[in-house]
Amino acid sequence: MNPSLSAAPALATPATDSVAGNERFVRNAWYAGLWASELPVGQLVAQTILNEPVVFYRKEDGAPAAILDRCSHRFAPLSMGKLVAGDRIQCPYHGLEFGPDGKCVNNPHPPCSIPAAAHLPGFQVVEKHSLIWIWMGNKPADPQLIPDYSCLDEGDPLHITDPGYLNIKAHYELIVNNLLDLSHVVYVHDGILGSPGIVQSDVQVETQGEVVTVSRYAKDVAQPSMFTMLAPEGYERGDSFTTISWYAPSNLFLETGTCKTGQPKASGTGYLAIHLLTPETERTTHYRFSAVRWNVMTTGDEHNEQIRRKIYELRNFAFAQQDGPVIEAQQRRMDQARKALAPVLLSIDAGPTRYKRVLDRMLEQDQ
Ligand code: FES
Ligand SMILES: [Fe+2]
Known part of the structure; x- marks a missing residue:
């Protein structure tokens, strides 16, 4: 399929872009809550996920x-409180204590009874592949559904880049679209x-x-600097290839x-490459x-350590600076629009169009 400037026949029906002004969060799914290294023992770590305030800690x-x-x-935010014996968080304001399932387990104020409404929701979490995964919905969570990022566990640490984090001021689907449209690397990167080839x-x-x-x-093309750095001399031209998989709703895995x-x-x-998108807000x-x-x-x-750092940079x-x-x-442009936008679809949108169909189905089932 060659990219062209006219809409490809299979994609000719413009879809109203449903990202703007719409959460489109699948709750019953696994999200990367934190890198495991972002959750040291003894600390309370706050994150907003799918518009919900969440506090993580280690038991x-x-x-x-x-x-x-x-x-x-x-x-009050419990993340401003402290961890106390018995895997509990003590509220910083008046001392109610909550267990790892969210249940209120201590009210220090006489008569010390605990009203049913005092209990909080807890979330299902799993540590796997150097990450803390969180399931935000009420349906049973199956850890087998977490995508396979075992390369993070099995690879030689000399060849694994540091855990990266950015906060992007956009709806997560705009980033999914970006990652599934491999053509943008030519223009943006x-x-x-x-x-160009x-x-x-x-x-x-x-x-x-x-x-x-x-x-x-891509056959016989000039290689970008990332690849000439990874290969020995003689790779200034060659074949280059990229495969990216989207695991619903927003975890991606790329091989290049x-x-x-x-x-x-x-x-x-x-x-x-591991790309994990977790909606913070819409x-x-x-x-x-x-x-x-x-x-x-x-x-x-020493040389490989330099390359490891350079890949990260x-x-x-x-x-951070290009995408x-x-x-x-x-x-921001989409938010300025005074009516629903319908994107012109090109052949390069085949991946984004396909994932959206799957996501739309999941969103319906998630209700
Ligand atoms: S606000 Fe938490 S105990 Fe009062
Ligand atoms: Fe990019």
Whole structure:
């Protein structure tokens, strides 16, 4: 499929863009709540997730817990309180104590009874793949549904970038659209992650259940600086390839790399990339990211450590200074519109169109 400036026939029906002014949050799903390293023992960590205040902490056995971060008495944030014996949070204002399931377990004020309305909701949380995952809905949560990011557990730490975090001032779906549209790298990240030849490459889109995968394979193109850094000399031109999978509602996994022209992909080198989007509000998104190199060809621990840091810097720059400003400005333009917007769809929108269908279905079922 070649990108063109006219709407592709399969995508010709313009859909009203339903992002602006609409939460579109799936509650019964796993979200990256925190990197595991963001939750030290003994601390209370506050996050707003799907517009709900949440406080995370570790129990005495080290397992994570998360409850509503709003006391049932006078609504003080529990995250301003303290952890007390028995895996409890003590409210900073008048001392009510809450357990890891959100139940109020101590009222220090005589007669010390605990009204049923004092209990708070607790959230299901799991620590897996260097992350604390949270399920915001009431349906039973199955940890098997967490996407496979085991490369974060199994990879050599020398080749895994530090956990990244950005707060993007836009609805999470604008970032999903950005990530599933691989063509933007040519324009937004020219020279770093993309190069002009890539725009002419074939794009494949595949849906399997609630997973949408977009792939792009560019033959014999100039390689962007990210790839020339990862490969030994002689890789200034070659084939470059990227596959990105969206796991509903907002976790993505990307595999990218370069190889010599016409050679098998596995003979090249590249990295696996983790992109985790957790809606904070309908206009802000927690964006966590990391990358793990595959088939490392560069040698020397010191050199590889420099590359590890440089991959982080380049990706952080790309997301914070290149994608972020465009997406945030796009959100502002959409918010200015005085009527519902219908985007003109191009062939490059095949991935974003496909995921939206799946998400629309999930949103209906989530009600
Ligand atoms: S506000 Fe929490 S105990 Fe009063
Ligand atoms: Fe980007």
